[in-house]
Amino acid sequence: MPADISAPAAKERTPTVIRVLVLATFVVILNETIMINAIPRLMEDLKVTEVAAQWVSTAFMLTMAAIIPTTGWFLQRVTTRTAYATAMATFMAGTVLSAVAPTFAVLLIGRIIQAGGTAVMMPLLMTTLMTVVAEKDRGRVMGNVTLAISVAPAMGPVVSGLVLQISVPQIDSWRLLFVLMLPITGIVTWLGLRQLENVGEPEAGAIDLLSVALAALGFGGLVYGLSKFHGDDYTTAIVIVAVGLAMIGAFALRQIRLQRTGTPLLDLRVLLAGTYTKALVLMSVAFLAMMGSMILLPLYLQNLRHLSPLETGLLVMPGGLAMGLLGPTVGKLFDKFGGRVLVIPGSIGITVSLAGFTQISTDMPYWQLLGLHILMMVSLAATFTPVFTLGLGALPMNLYSHGSSMLGTLQQVAAAFGTALVVTVMSARSTSLIDAGTDPATAGLDGMRLAFGVSAVLALIVIAMAVLLPARAAADPHAAPAVQDAEEETPELVKN
The missing domain is CATH 1.20.1250.20 (MFS general substrate transporter like domains)
Incomplete structure (x- = not known):
């Protein structure tokens, strides 16, 4: 993604690149809440406890929290089409793995891979919008983005509730949530690669692996620690949250240093x-x-x-x-x-x-x-x-x-x-x-x-x-x- 491209002149129609990204973002965000109603079915079919089954949502959220801090760096180092293709291919791979998962552990891995693709889409959409849309039209176009970031999570439980009522021989009802997502994801990916144009040129820059580790451990640990408050072991939750906050503090200090001597993973000057x-x-x-x-x-x-x-x-x-x-x-x-x-x-x-x-x-x-x-x-x-x-x-x-x-x-x-x-x-x-x-x-x-x-x-x-x-x-x-x-x-x- 570019850092120096000028926004084009205002147009009445929403740019095609934004329409494509909104559609793709809707699909991947819908998937974030689609498993909420499937927890009882997972417990029965895969013989796991409720606490374990909840991890299909917790792991998704953890992965998002760990990966999103790296997307600022990533989006400036690759083209728009490459970022889109990477995100959608990752999401589709996770969907396939989840659909055929023979065990709960494999399903969990599939959900983590899905989250990896989802984590890229929202920052990609927002960054592209701010780059290609003239300031006086941003409110109108950002309003269309609301369709993806608000309707999709609200529709997830409704869609899953309807799909779980469907009975298909030889296919567990919760698997249908992923099976039905596959053709939709495939079509959206194809449309995107067919119509999407690159916005500017990528920039060179090395990634700081220590920052990646600190971000993953810090934000991932914080989200995981907060999720542990659902149980009765508050002491463990507090310790994990404290460690996560300490890691985030170290991450912030690292970014401040890199702002003077290198390329920060997440530029805190914002x-x-x-x-x-x-x-x-x-x-x-x-x-x-x-x-x-x-x-x-x-x-x-x-x-x-x-x-x-x-x-x-x-x-x-x-x-x-x-x-x-x-x-x-x-x-x-x-x-x-x-x-x-x-x-x-x-x-x-x-x-x-x-x-x-x-x-x-x-x-x-x-x-x-x-x-x-x-x-x-x-x-x-x-x-x-x-x-x-x-x-x-x-x-x-x-x-x-x-x-x-x-x-x-x-x-x-x-x-x-x-x-x-x-x-x-x-x-x-x-x-x-x-x-x-x-x-x-x-x-x-x-x-x-x-x-x-x-x-x-x-x-x-x-x-x-x-x-x-x-x-x-x-x-x-x-x-x-x-x-x-x-x-x-x-x-x-x-x-x-």
Whole structure:
């Protein structure tokens, strides 16, 4: 990917390269949540425990967290077509292996390979968009990207719920999730290689293997440690998280040194852009809240309201669809009015919806649940598109890939932290009430209410960051110029 290509003149149509990448990203991100409803089938067919079966999702998230920090370097060293072909070929290889997996261990390896391909696609899409789309059209085009990053995760449980109802002789139902994905992936890959054009020329630069190891151990360890909070061994979880944070600290120090003497794997100068940093915090907390609700709502609907996985998926699907379908409209509004008029109401809506979920009960009308979920998804739509555009737009072009990589990395950490937080709060509260003599159903409900309450309090940070964001990235005098000044102070730096 280039560091010095100029964005072309604005066009009314979304560039073909972006359309292709959005389609491919939708396919690979859909796969991230498609196994959620298949856990019971895996336990039965492959004779594994629930804890082991959960690793098909945990391993995927771990791999994403470990690989995404390296994508900033990777995308600047290869052409657009090479990055796309590598990502999709890796994803397809993992899908094939998962479909034919004779044992759970082989399935796990397949999921890890899938995640390797998925980790490249989102930064590739965001970096290419920021490079080829004129600034005045970025909101509109970024709105289309919302279709991939929001609708796909919401559709995953619904698609898996439908597929798991299909009975095919000689094929386990969970294998169909991968079998049906293969032709779709093949067609998308073929279309991409047929229509995709390279954006600029790659740049030479050696990779720092120590940075790769520190990033993998640090971010992977942090996500794994957070996932361990789901159990009862909090001591082990805390130790793993502490080690992960120490590794991340060492990784950061290594990158600062490389910014003066070599080529950093992840250029931390992106954090010198005030607008980008505020957008990063806002996005992380908002994503944390979204992932927390994605965990709590299915637990509530299935365990306390006794809905099937398919019914649960259908209930939350309208919110996901509303979020994605509003993306283009939000993008156009951003181009016309700027970010504040969208992000501030959106952040308030997120907080209000989470506060509303603290009132859940065993007989709360489904239309109220649906309304609260749609409010949260619509509010997230009004927030994500402007935040992505403002944040990356505050960076100089040579740091787009590193900014995208940082965003993707923190999304994975926020997802893991959000999941760990709500599950830990819910479990601690429920256990305390059960020990005090409360019946398990009531205790579980109260634990969920408290978890939603904690998420609502954290969402206040989203409102604070929204108020601090400018209407447009160009309005922030301390954004890109600050980064450029830092570059001038390190003249021997190998520019990325």
